[in-house]
Amino acid sequence: MPEKITAYRFDYLDETLSQLNKEDCAIVAGGTDVMVLHKSGRGVPPKIPKPVVFIDHLSELKRVYQKDKDLHIGSCSTYGELLENPLIPIALKNAIKTIAAPAIRNRGTLGGNICNASPAGDTLPLLYVYNAKLLLRSVNGDRVVAISDFIQAPRRIGRNHNEILAEIILPSVLEEGSHVVFEKIGNRNADAIAKVSFAGYIRISNERIDDIRFAFGAVGPTMVRSIDIEKKLLGKPFPLSETDIDSIVADFDQIIRPIDDQRSTAVYRKTVALNLLRYFLNTSQYQPN
Amino acid sequence: MRLKDISTPVPKKDHKDKVSGQLPYISDVKVDNMVYGVLYRSPIAYGKIKSIYVPTLPEGYDVVGAEDIPGPNYVKIIKQDQPIFANEWVNYIGEPILMLVGKDLNTLYGLRDKVKVEFEEHQPIYTLDEAIDQISSASFVSYEFGKGLDIISAIEQDAHQIVEEEYTTGYQEHVYLEPQGMLAVYKDDEIVVHGSMQALYYIKNALLSALACGDDEVRVVQSPTGGGFGGKEEFPSMMACHVAIAANAVKKSVMLVFDRHEDMVVTTKRHPAKFKYRTALDKEGNILSMCVDVFLDGGANEGLSSVVLQRSLLNSAGVYNIPHFHAKGHVLKTNTVPNGAFRGFGAPQSFAGIESHMGHLSKYAQLDPLEYKRKYLVKQGDPTITKGNFRDPILMEEMIEDLLDASDYNKKKEEFQxxxxxxxxxxxxxxxxxxxxxxxxxxxxxxxxxxxxxxLVKSKDGKVLLKISNSDMGQGIYTTLSKIVAKELDLPLEQVSYPDPDTKEVPDSGPTVASRTTMIVGKLLERAAKKLKAEWKSGEEQEVFEHYVHREMIPWDEKTFTGDAYPAYSWGVNFVEVEVDTLTGIVKLEKVYGNYEVGKAIDDRIMKGQIDGGLAQGLAYGYLEKMTTKQGKIQQKSISDYGPPTSLDVVPIESKLFDNPYADGPSGAKGAGELTLIGGAPAVQSAIEDALQTSFQQIPVTAEVIMESLERKLVNRVD
Incomplete structure (x- = not known):
C-alpha cells in the first residue's frame, strides 16, 4: 500500500506562510518538476520526502501588474496564463512558447521554473538579462533578491524554508527602447530540454550602446552572465567594430565551460553559444521590441 | 456499408474505442489472483555469474529464475543463444537474471534493490568498430554474393578512378506509444498469455519450448496493441516466457509491464550499421563496378539479425542496376542490448548508405544527384543483384517526373542558390x-x-469472422482485411468482423511483419472469401481454410544468395526541402513530398496514415533521433532525451499514390507499411547536403554533426 503523506492546501497565502514557518515543506506550484524529480517505478506514486504544500490555486500569487516602469509577475502564473497576458513582453512570450507543450504550459509556472533552478531552465536566460528581482515573502515580511544571487547551483536556491517566492519583478521592462532576443536550441521543436540557450538585451541611444546584457543557459551549472564583460561595451559606438566583437567573443570563450551529456556535446554547446553571441553583436540594426 | 472502390476510406473498426479511451490495453487489465513481476537485470556488460543472493522474501513473494524453467533455458527464435533467465554468462547490461513476483510493486522494487549477484567480469566489446577489429571471433553470421572479385579487380585496374567511402547509421528506437507488457493468466489446465504483440505464434512456439508442455496447455491472445514497428515482433517472446514460467511456478497470474525508461534501455533497437563502398568510375563518372561491405551491430545475441542482414544486403544496391556489383555482410556481436526487428528490417540502413553514396558519386559526373541516379534506375525485366528478375511494371520514372513538376525542382534549386x-x-x-x-x-x-x-467462419445468420493470427497494432488491418473479405463476398462491412486473435481459435497465418499482411494474408483471405461465396449456404454455419501458395519464380537459394528474393516490390520517391541554421545546425523541414506505388491501396486514409507516420519516422532517423551507448549503457532513457519528432517538427506531407495492381495481391495490393519509412533519412540527408554544399557520411545528421562539419570547413578555409 502507498505510504500516507501530509499535504496542505490553504485558502490564503498567510495561512500557507504560517504553516511554512512551522514546518519544512515541499512546495508544489504546477508540479511539473516536483513530480518528475520524485518519480518512482511504474505503478508506485512519487515519493516526496517532506509534507507537501500546494500553492497553485492562491490568487495572491497569480497577479500580474505594472508599478511605475516595472512589471510584477505573480510566481504562480502559469505559462499559459502569461501567454494570454498583454503586459508580458514579446520576448518572454517567445521563450515561453518554446517550453514543453500546451498541457505542461497549463500547469507549469514562472516561479516554479526559477525555484527548480535547472541549468537548462527555459525562462532563466531572459530573466537574467531583464535583471529580474525576486520578492520572497514569509511571516517575517518581504525581501527582494536578484535572480543571479537567488540561484546558487543546479537545484539549489537561496530560499529560506519559511519563504515563498511571491513575485518576479522585471525592473524598467516597460520602458521603451530596448531590444531583446531569445534563442533556445533543443533536439526538437517541442517537449525538449535546451542544449544551449541565449538571451541578449541591447539599448542604443545616439548610436551608442546605452545598455547591453547577455545570458547563456545549459552551458554551465547556472546561467552564464558577466557584468564585467558587458561593461566593456557601454558607450561604444553602434554598430560595433569587428575588434570589439572579437574581444567580447574571446572573453566569453574563457568563461563558458559546458559539458558532454546524453543530450549534446561540450564542443557543440560552446560553438553555438558563441555563434549566437557573435550574431547578436554583429546585427547592425535593432528595432526596439 | 457496401464497397465500390476498395480504396475509398471507411471509419476504422476500432476507431470509437480508441478515441474514447475505452479500449483496455494490457496494463489496464486486472484479473483474480494476479501478482506483478519485476526483473533483476545484469548491471555489467559481460561476465560469468558466480553467486546470486536473494533477500528473505515476505509471505506471498517469490523469486523465479532459470531453475524454474521446465524446458530448455532459451527463448526460441532462430538460434538458441538467448537465455530466458541468464544463469551462467551475462552478455549485456540489462539482461534478465531473475524475476521477483508479488502483490505490491513498491515492495518488489525494495526487494530487488537487495538482490546481489557476484560476477567474474570479462572484457566486453562495446562498439561495432571494436567488433570489426575482432571480426573472426565476433561475427555471428556472414553472406557474400555478386560478381567475382577477380573480375572486379580487373575492372578496377583499368578504371579512371576508385572512390571509397565509409558510412555509418545509428540506433533507432521504436517509441511505440504503449510500452511492452505481458500477462500470464494461470488456470488449472492451461496458461493463457495476453499482451501487446505482433507475432502470436512466435510466442506460442517459444512458450511450448520453455514450458515443455502440450499444444493445448498454452494459449496466446493478443491484447489491443499500441504500436509495434517491429519492436513487438520477437522481443515479446522473452517477456511471455518470463510471465508464463512465473505463473507456472507460483500458480498465480503474473503481469509484467515496462515503464518507458525500462522499455528504452532493454528492448531491441534498429541495428547500427557501417558500410564500406568501393566504386570504380570511368572518366565521365560512370560506374564500372561497385563493392559493398555491410557490418551490422547485432548486440548481445543473434535474434533475427541474420534475416535483417539478408534484407540489408538485398537492398545494398538500392533501386539501381549497377554493373559488376559485389556485396558482403556480417552481423557482429557486441555486449550491448540485442538489436532486432524494426520497420524496414535492415533496408533503411542500406538505402541511407547507397543513396548517400550515389549522391556523392554524382559529383564526379558533374550531374545533379537525381539525374545521376536516374541513369541507373532498374527497369522492368532487369535482373536483381541476386540474379532474380524485376518482372512487374515499374513506374519510377513517372513518379519522379511527377514530383519534379509538383515541387518545381529546377526552379527551386535556382531560387535556393x-x-x-x-x-x-x-x-x-x-x-x-x-x-x-x-x-x-x-x-x-x-x-x-x-x-x-x-x-473464415460464417455464422448461421450470415456474419463472417476472420480467423487469423495477425495483429492490428494501429496500422489498421482490422479494417483493411475485413474490407477485402467484405468486398469479395459482396457483404456490408458491418457483417464482417475480426476478433482479437487467440491461438486457440486461429490458425497460424504468420506474424504481422515484413509488409506481408495485406499482400500475403490479404490474398489468402480474398481466396478464402471467394471459396466461401461459391459454397455459401444460407442459414448454415460454415468454415473455409486457405493455404499459402508460392509464386513460382527463380527459386531462392540462401547459400549462394541467388534467385528471386521477393515475390513483389513496392516503390517510392521522396523530395524534401530544408532550411539549415548555420549558427546552430538546426534543420527545419519546409516541404516533404512522397510518391508511392503499392499496387493498389486497400484504404486511402489508412495508407495516408502509413505514409505520414512512416515518413516522419524515416525523416527523424536521418536527422533527429539519436541514441548512443557509453560503456554498454544506453544513454537516452527518456523520450525527450531521445527526441522523436513532435507535430511541430513535421510539416504536412504531400503524397500521391500510383496504381499498379499486382496479380497476387488482394485487389492488386502490395506491401506498404515499411516502404514509407525508407526514403525519409536519405532524402533529408541529401537536402542538408544541398543546403550546405557539403557531404556527410553518417545518419543521423544531427545539429552536432552539422556544426562539426561547418567548423571543419571554416578551419580549412583559414588554412
Whole structure:
C-alpha cells in the first residue's frame, strides 16, 4: 500500500506562510518538476520526502501588474496564463512558447521554473538579462533578491524554508527602447530540454550602446552572465567594430565551460553559444521590441 | 456499408474505442489472483555469474529464475543463444537474471534493490568498430554474393578512378506509444498469455519450448496493441516466457509491464550499421563496378539479425542496376542490448548508405544527384543483384517526373542558390531519395517457414469472422482485411468482423511483419472469401481454410544468395526541402513530398496514415533521433532525451499514390507499411547536403554533426 503523506492546501497565502514557518515543506506550484524529480517505478506514486504544500490555486500569487516602469509577475502564473497576458513582453512570450507543450504550459509556472533552478531552465536566460528581482515573502515580511544571487547551483536556491517566492519583478521592462532576443536550441521543436540557450538585451541611444546584457543557459551549472564583460561595451559606438566583437567573443570563450551529456556535446554547446553571441553583436540594426 | 472502390476510406473498426479511451490495453487489465513481476537485470556488460543472493522474501513473494524453467533455458527464435533467465554468462547490461513476483510493486522494487549477484567480469566489446577489429571471433553470421572479385579487380585496374567511402547509421528506437507488457493468466489446465504483440505464434512456439508442455496447455491472445514497428515482433517472446514460467511456478497470474525508461534501455533497437563502398568510375563518372561491405551491430545475441542482414544486403544496391556489383555482410556481436526487428528490417540502413553514396558519386559526373541516379534506375525485366528478375511494371520514372513538376525542382534549386548567397545565417536545400521495398518474407521464408493458413467462419445468420493470427497494432488491418473479405463476398462491412486473435481459435497465418499482411494474408483471405461465396449456404454455419501458395519464380537459394528474393516490390520517391541554421545546425523541414506505388491501396486514409507516420519516422532517423551507448549503457532513457519528432517538427506531407495492381495481391495490393519509412533519412540527408554544399557520411545528421562539419570547413578555409 502507498505510504500516507501530509499535504496542505490553504485558502490564503498567510495561512500557507504560517504553516511554512512551522514546518519544512515541499512546495508544489504546477508540479511539473516536483513530480518528475520524485518519480518512482511504474505503478508506485512519487515519493516526496517532506509534507507537501500546494500553492497553485492562491490568487495572491497569480497577479500580474505594472508599478511605475516595472512589471510584477505573480510566481504562480502559469505559462499559459502569461501567454494570454498583454503586459508580458514579446520576448518572454517567445521563450515561453518554446517550453514543453500546451498541457505542461497549463500547469507549469514562472516561479516554479526559477525555484527548480535547472541549468537548462527555459525562462532563466531572459530573466537574467531583464535583471529580474525576486520578492520572497514569509511571516517575517518581504525581501527582494536578484535572480543571479537567488540561484546558487543546479537545484539549489537561496530560499529560506519559511519563504515563498511571491513575485518576479522585471525592473524598467516597460520602458521603451530596448531590444531583446531569445534563442533556445533543443533536439526538437517541442517537449525538449535546451542544449544551449541565449538571451541578449541591447539599448542604443545616439548610436551608442546605452545598455547591453547577455545570458547563456545549459552551458554551465547556472546561467552564464558577466557584468564585467558587458561593461566593456557601454558607450561604444553602434554598430560595433569587428575588434570589439572579437574581444567580447574571446572573453566569453574563457568563461563558458559546458559539458558532454546524453543530450549534446561540450564542443557543440560552446560553438553555438558563441555563434549566437557573435550574431547578436554583429546585427547592425535593432528595432526596439 | 457496401464497397465500390476498395480504396475509398471507411471509419476504422476500432476507431470509437480508441478515441474514447475505452479500449483496455494490457496494463489496464486486472484479473483474480494476479501478482506483478519485476526483473533483476545484469548491471555489467559481460561476465560469468558466480553467486546470486536473494533477500528473505515476505509471505506471498517469490523469486523465479532459470531453475524454474521446465524446458530448455532459451527463448526460441532462430538460434538458441538467448537465455530466458541468464544463469551462467551475462552478455549485456540489462539482461534478465531473475524475476521477483508479488502483490505490491513498491515492495518488489525494495526487494530487488537487495538482490546481489557476484560476477567474474570479462572484457566486453562495446562498439561495432571494436567488433570489426575482432571480426573472426565476433561475427555471428556472414553472406557474400555478386560478381567475382577477380573480375572486379580487373575492372578496377583499368578504371579512371576508385572512390571509397565509409558510412555509418545509428540506433533507432521504436517509441511505440504503449510500452511492452505481458500477462500470464494461470488456470488449472492451461496458461493463457495476453499482451501487446505482433507475432502470436512466435510466442506460442517459444512458450511450448520453455514450458515443455502440450499444444493445448498454452494459449496466446493478443491484447489491443499500441504500436509495434517491429519492436513487438520477437522481443515479446522473452517477456511471455518470463510471465508464463512465473505463473507456472507460483500458480498465480503474473503481469509484467515496462515503464518507458525500462522499455528504452532493454528492448531491441534498429541495428547500427557501417558500410564500406568501393566504386570504380570511368572518366565521365560512370560506374564500372561497385563493392559493398555491410557490418551490422547485432548486440548481445543473434535474434533475427541474420534475416535483417539478408534484407540489408538485398537492398545494398538500392533501386539501381549497377554493373559488376559485389556485396558482403556480417552481423557482429557486441555486449550491448540485442538489436532486432524494426520497420524496414535492415533496408533503411542500406538505402541511407547507397543513396548517400550515389549522391556523392554524382559529383564526379558533374550531374545533379537525381539525374545521376536516374541513369541507373532498374527497369522492368532487369535482373536483381541476386540474379532474380524485376518482372512487374515499374513506374519510377513517372513518379519522379511527377514530383519534379509538383515541387518545381529546377526552379527551386535556382531560387535556393540565390537565397543562400544572400542569407548568411540560413541555407535552403532540396534532396531526393528513390527506393523500393520487397514485400513479404525474404527468399523462400513464406513457403518454407511460415506456411500461412487463414480461416473464415460464417455464422448461421450470415456474419463472417476472420480467423487469423495477425495483429492490428494501429496500422489498421482490422479494417483493411475485413474490407477485402467484405468486398469479395459482396457483404456490408458491418457483417464482417475480426476478433482479437487467440491461438486457440486461429490458425497460424504468420506474424504481422515484413509488409506481408495485406499482400500475403490479404490474398489468402480474398481466396478464402471467394471459396466461401461459391459454397455459401444460407442459414448454415460454415468454415473455409486457405493455404499459402508460392509464386513460382527463380527459386531462392540462401547459400549462394541467388534467385528471386521477393515475390513483389513496392516503390517510392521522396523530395524534401530544408532550411539549415548555420549558427546552430538546426534543420527545419519546409516541404516533404512522397510518391508511392503499392499496387493498389486497400484504404486511402489508412495508407495516408502509413505514409505520414512512416515518413516522419524515416525523416527523424536521418536527422533527429539519436541514441548512443557509453560503456554498454544506453544513454537516452527518456523520450525527450531521445527526441522523436513532435507535430511541430513535421510539416504536412504531400503524397500521391500510383496504381499498379499486382496479380497476387488482394485487389492488386502490395506491401506498404515499411516502404514509407525508407526514403525519409536519405532524402533529408541529401537536402542538408544541398543546403550546405557539403557531404556527410553518417545518419543521423544531427545539429552536432552539422556544426562539426561547418567548423571543419571554416578551419580549412583559414588554412
Amino acid at each position: 540565390r537565397f543562400n548567397q544572400q542569407n548568411l545565417r540560413y541555407k535552403k536545400g532540396i534532396g531526393t531519395s528513390v527506393f523500393l521495398h520487397g514485400c513479404g518474407f525474404t527468399g523462400s521464408g513464406e513457403r518454407d517457414h511460415i506456411k500461412a493458413t487463414v480461416k
